[in-house]
Amino acid sequence: MRVVAKFGGTSLGSGDRINRAADSVAAAVEDGHQIAVVASAMGSTTDDLLDEITFDTDERDQAQIVSMGERTSVRMLKAALSARGVDARFLEPGGEDWPVITDEYGEVDVEETRRRALEVADTLDDAVPVITGFLAEGPDGSITTLGRGGSDTTAVMLGKYMDADEVVIVTDVEGVMTGDPNVVEGARNVGEISVDELRNLSFRGAEVVAPSALSYKEGDLTVRVVHYQHGDLLSGGTSIEGEFQNLVDLREQPLACITVAGRAIRNQPGVFQSLSAALGESEINIDAVASGLDTVTFYVDVDEAERAENILHREVVARDELSSVTVDEPLAVVRVTGGELPNQPGIISDIVNPIADARINLHDIITSATSVALFVDWDDGEDTLEITQDLF
Known part of the structure; x- marks a missing residue:
């Protein structure tokens, strides 16, 4: 050997x-x-x-x-x-x-x-x-x-x-x-x-x-x-x-974007846990999560959108710090996986700028250690994929 x-x-x-x-x-x-x-x-x-x-x-x-x-x-x-x-x-x-x-x-x-x-x-x-x-x-x-x-x-x-x-x-x-x-x-x-x-x-x-x-x-x-x-x-x-592997792929099925709003959710212990646990207990898979100071957004299969909305609405009613839940659909997600992507200075703008130049609205962008996920309208998914593939 x-x-x-x-x-x-x-x-x-x-x-x-x-x-x-x-x-x-x-x-x-x-x-x-x-x-x-x-x-x-x-x-x-x-x-x-x-x-x-x-x-x-x-x-x-x-x-x-x-x-x-x-x-x-x-x-x-x-x-x-x-x-x-x-x-x-x-x-x-x-x-x-x-x-x-x-x-x-x-x-x-x-x-x-x-x-x-x-x-x-x-x-x-x-x-x-x-x-x-x-x-x-x-x-x-x-x-x-x-x-x-x-x-x-x-x-x-x-x-x-x-x-x-x-x-x-x-x-x-x-x-x-x-x-x-x-x-x-x-x-x-x-x-x-x-x-x-x-x-x-x-x-x-x-x-x-x-x-x-x-x-x-x-x-x-x-x-x-x-x-x-x-x-x-x-x-x-x-x-x-x-x-x-360096990879650029488009999720085959559309997603629904479900956003829960509340007062300073990020600073409220247990809120995120209760929301995600409620979805998990109902066997709804969470594809991605994004959060701000006053919102938490869950991306789930579009076929599960109505059920997920009702589950999260029950949590909103039960917790004083939460105020409302809303749904946006259908969305596409294009994921770029390629090693040190978020650690390369300027790489996010290199990806986002051509999409903006094509007049495609980015609903969300989520980065991890080795990937970038781009959320756009479902009808813009194929164009976003093509633009991103050309970059890599």
């Missing part, structure tokens, strides 16, 4: 942990597997170096300085592997066999990186490559970086381009947990999680695998997260399933 193993800063944070990492790699090699290693800077080295740059410097000099953390790690890990009788070599930007190349805009040069990654893969029977994570080489030979979480990105990207069977992210957590074990009781490891689920969690604070890395995951590439104390690269942890 061909495996790319990425060791995070914590898993290389001391000599003992480097020894543990080397033991796990050596065991996998002894079992006959092809192993490539991606190494982060030891511990908090990168942050420490950045903190010490208290003088004016350009991006090129800064990249050179922060690269020293990864450069040190690969030398340490290569030496530890050699001490165990494992043939190993370290790879860093500037070397003739370095794989990760960026273009003049700082984006990964896919064609060149894939070609070089396959060349590295061809040598896996001869030696274990220990590759600096986070770093890349520009077209002029300069050192560039892949941004926050760049070592994860290096690992999954190389796993994809090297035709690996699996990428193993070795870190300081037991895989993906049901909750933060430092905050909630009884948190346990999740054996499997989808790419979509993890990307949404990652954009909202879960520091397990960098979202940028998961964009490189394809369906036939296994990605697994294990704790550095586990000691076995080939089992345990959390398996990340599926692949993330």
Whole structure:
């Protein structure tokens, strides 16, 4: 089996942990597997170096300085592997066999990186490559970086381009947990999680695998997260399933927009819960929810509109803080799903402006970590879909 193993800063944070990492790699090699290693800077080295740059410097000099953390790690890990009788070599930007190349805009040069990654893969029977994570080489030979979480990105990207069977992210957590074990009781490891689920969690604070890395995951590439104390690269942890796809789609059935108004609903504990619970108890599916200070809007199947209106009306009558319920139908929803959409400055205006230029009224727009939902009149749904597809 061909495996790319990425060791995070914590898993290389001391000599003992480097020894543990080397033991796990050596065991996998002894079992006959092809192993490539991606190494982060030891511990908090990168942050420490950045903190010490208290003088004016350009991006090129800064990249050179922060690269020293990864450069040190690969030398340490290569030496530890050699001490165990494992043939190993370290790879860093500037070397003739370095794989990760960026273009003049700082984006990964896919064609060149894939070609070089396959060349590295061809040598896996001869030696274990220990590759600096986070770093890349520009077209002029300069050192560039892949941004926050760049070592994860290096690992999954190389796993994809090297035709690996699996990428193993070795870190300081037991895989993906049901909750933060430092905050909630009884948190346990999740054996499997989808790419979509993890990307949404990652954009909202879960520091397990960098979202940028998961964009490189394809369906036939296994990605697994294990704790550095586990000691076995080939089992345990959390398996990340599926692949993330850029998608623009129009919901096939129309929606009804049901809005409940009241006085400062947002500041009234229990109001939203009672409204949504009433719909749920009647087995009415809620497609989406939007809220303001004085309103809560539920989007449900248009066939359920009348029943949902009556259910919510009963809640309005029962609660003094609520005043009225109204229905608007039929509406179409076009959803754009594409990784870091809401995290790209200006992306919402890039989507909305062409729709406005076409004189299409947007009833609502709802964003999540990885998607944008556009609500328009049902008759405008196909035109909105076509405009949005042209953008992506």
